[in-house]
Amino acid sequence: MSGHSxxxxxxxxxxxxxxxxxxxxxxxxxxWPFRPGxxxxxxxxxxxxxxxxxxx
Numbered sequence: 396m397s398g399h400s401x402x403x404x405x406x407x408x409x410x411x412x413x414x415x416x417x418x419x420x421x422x423x424x425x426x427w428p429f430r431p432g433x434x435x436x437x438x439x440x441x442x443x444x445x446x447x448x449x450x451x
Contacts (some may be wrong), residue, residue, distance in 0.1 A: 428437060 427433075
């Protein structure tokens with residue numbers, strides 16, 4: 396057996412690729428509202444609190 400345990404290997408993967416994956420997800424979620432074509436949905440969400448329940 397090698398000197399590295401399964402724990403050390405998993406920790407190495409989490410330290411490098413896990414951090415990169417979390418960074419990609421974070422940047423993707425931050426840029427999601429600014430994607431092309433989302434202006435209408437964002438405007439509708441912003442004005443939803445002013446819409447009366449009787450309006451359809």
